[in-house]
Amino acid sequence: MRAVLVRPPNPGVELGEAPTPSLASGAVRVRVLECGVCGTDHDIVRGKYGTAPSGSPDLILGHENLGEVLEVGAGVVGWSPGDLVVAxxxxxxGRCRFCRTNRSDFCETGLFTERGIGGAHGYMAEQYVDLPEYLVKVPPALRLVAVLLEPLSVVEKAIFQGQRVLDRKEPTPGEPKTGTPSALVAGTGAIGMLAALTLAVRGYSVTAIDRHGEDTPAAQLLARIGAGHANVGGGMAPLGDRKFDLVIEATGSVSLDFTLIDRLASNGVLVLTGIPDAEGPLLPVSGGALLRDVVLGNQAIVGSVNANRTYFEAGLRDLTVFEERWPGAVGGLISTRAPLESYRAVLTERSGGTIKTVLAVTPGGATGAP
Ligand SMILES: [Zn+2]
Ligand SMILES: [Zn+2]
Structure with a gap:
């Protein structure tokens, strides 16, 4: 079968041939419709990240996925050919208490694998095979947006972690809370925009920042959902002296991360989701002043990575809510559905102004259009 192959830690990417996986009993065979492309894929192609499965020189790339069930193995119940699926x-x-209770996103050993990223083949191939416990069934109504479910699951987890921290200060769990909480989203890529949508649905007053003006699709979508937008390309002055209860960071910029600590309200929480460059330059930081405010303000800084199945399920519910509240808006995050043959440009060039590029592994991707 055709597959997009990388050979970490070497940079580069090829469209090549990989063995079609065999279907074991208890497993499901899926035809891949489309895969989203994100910064992690770019990092793997640049040789900065990723490992091939043991015994294989190559890694099939791709972790943001949408497919259609082709065939079910013996003993599989609840899945039929034609079902839409996100893995x-x-x-x-398999060793730590988190992985043994379906919460591998909190794995303590680091011995997990990640399909398309580390130690296990991904989804930029004509087919894959996996166990039902790793598959999430997608309602047909969400077909055109479900490729966003994997990045949305990351957002769902990050917001849930932040909410857990904010809940510390509530006197009684379950009691109604007073006031409208405020949220700042740093970055208007797919993660940032999905965070803005999710926080708006949760009743937050949302402001998003990036380094662009009001003429981008992201800024227009923010206006549509009633969220504020500020261009901080020239510094944070456009935010005035505003502070926020919840700050979701989705850029990976280390210098911005430190700036965001300063934007926390009392009892606020900063959730970091962008992956910083560990080999970046040293930064001058007024550590004492920053951390003094963290202590005196009961503030928290939390990292959040990956997502377990419960967050995919939460994401499915929210995709439905987004479509009801702002029809077509979430689909607007998909800037381009590119044919598989354009994999090299899509995976090596970062085009400004686009939110999410999707590779149509099957011609037309989820649209089915030729
Ligand atoms: Zn991704
Ligand atoms: Zn584990």
């Missing part, structure tokens, strides 16, 4: 990414270590 989760991480496969647990």
């Amino acid at each position: 989760t990414v991480r496969r647990g270590c």
Whole structure:
């Protein structure tokens, strides 16, 4: 079968041939319709990240996925050919208490694998085979947006972690809370925009920042959902002296991360989701002043990575809510559905102004259009 192959830690990417996986009993065979492309894929193609499965020189790339069931193995119940499906990414270590209870996103050993990223083949191939426990069934109504479910699962987890921290200050769990909480979203790529949509649905007053003006699709979508937008390309002055209860960071910029600590309200929480460059330059930081405010303000800084199945299920519910509240808006995050043959440009060039590029592994992707 055709597959997009990388050979980490070497940079580069090829469209090549890979063995079609065999269908074991208890497993499901899926035809891949489309895969989203994100910064992690770019990092793997640049040789900065990723590992091939043991015994294989190549890694099939791709972790943001949408497919259609082709065939079910013996003993599989609840799945039929034609079902729409999104697969989760991480496969647990099988040893720690989190992986043994379906929460491999909190794995303690680091011995997990991640399909399309580390130690297990991904989804940029004509087919894959996996166990039902890793597959999430997608309602047909969400077909055109479901490729966003994997990045949305990351957002769902990040917001849930932040909410857990905010809930510390509530006197009684379950009691109604007063006031409208405020949220700042840093970055208007797919993660940032999905966070803005999710926080708007959760009743937050949302402001998003990036380094662009009001003429981008992201800024227009933010206006449509009633969220604020500020261009901080020249510094944070457009935010004035505003502080926020929940800050979701989705850029991976280390210098911005430190700036965001300063934007926390009392009892606020900063959730970091962008992956910083560990080899970046040293930064001058007024550590004492920043951390003094963290202590005196009961503030928290939380990292959040990956997502277990419960967050995919939460994401499915929210995709439905987005479509009801702002028809077509979430689909607007998919800037381009590119044919598989354009894999090299899509995976090596970062085009400004686009939110999410999707590779149509099957011609037409989810649209089915030739
Ligand atoms: Zn991704
Ligand atoms: Zn584990």
